[in-house]
Ligand SMILES: C[S@@+](CC[C@H](N)C(=O)[O-])C[C@H]1O[C@@H](n2cnc3c(N)ncnc32)[C@H](O)[C@@H]1O
Ligand SMILES: Nc1nc2[nH]cc(C(=O)O)c2c(=O)[nH]1
């Protein structure tokens with residue numbers, strides 16, 4: 001579903017600070033060190049990257065949204081009365097108004113921001129957990145790895161390659177995604193400033209050398225420790241079936257390398273249903 005029924009379906013931005021909202025819902029945090037914690041999710045639309053596997057296709061490859069004033073988002077969160085709020089996307093940090101929203105929510109809620117780690121928020125932005133998911137080389141879209149979301153079957157095959165050639169979306173984004181997916185300085189600032197987790201989407205053993213190199217670089221440059229238990233390996237997969245194929249390998253890699261494994265419990269529970 002492109003835009004949640006729960007969000008006001010305004011197609012034009014209201015006066016004052018506003019955000020393009022794709023979904024706003026209550027669920028359990030499905031990933032990372034707060035997995036299982038009841039949380040209200042605010043999902044902005046729009047992203048500066050294009051992972052081929054993006055499970056939020058309608059915020060990246062085909063962004064759709066309704067505009068909500070920041071005050072209306074705050075009211076919708078207050079109505080659900082959670083302890084924890086998760087701001088996600090798309091990439092929430094590409095919108096200045098996300099920082100205004102966080103400032104408005106900061107006194108009342110524990111705030112997690114799900115981010116690809118390419119943008120540093122203004123210094124006064126309250127964030128209790130920076131959930132950083134740096135994007136690896138295997139996230140880059142190519143004709144062999146076209147977008148898997150909404151309508152795709154998640155299996156890159158000749159038909160997808162042909163479709164990607166015909167529709168230049170995937171190849172248009174190959175270079176742009178590759179050029180922008182990692183910003184070590186931004187990652188260092190984020191881990192120095194906030195309680196953090198580095199949550200890597202893992203497609204297989206070939207991802208491990210890039211993960212260990214990147215973690216080493218960030219550790220060398222940062223003035224804070226990054227313990228192994230804050231480096232999380234998460235299996236790639238938008239559906240139960242896809243996760244069933246990757247999770248054992250990824251769990252075994254976590255055990256082998258001493259990093260933490262995170263499940264995707266919302267996928268186990270509700271598969272790829274919207275607003276979960
Ligand atoms: C949709 S993203 C939005 C936040 C931000 N743009 C990012 O990528 O971190 C939310 C989380 O889902 C993860 N994710 C997206 N598609 C996935 C997939 N197919 N399998 C596993 N994790 C996925 C991202 O890596 C990120 O941790
Ligand atoms: N339940 C649930 N937990 C999540 N944790 C991070 C999510 C995200 O899309 O950022 C997410 C999500 O989409 N659903």
Ligand code: SF4
Nearest residue numbers: 047050051054060090
């Ligand atoms: S960075 Fe996040 S929202 Fe953007 S395409 Fe990748 S997974 Fe999707």
Ligand SMILES: [Mg+2]
Nearest residue numbers: 055056088276
């Ligand atoms: Mg999600």
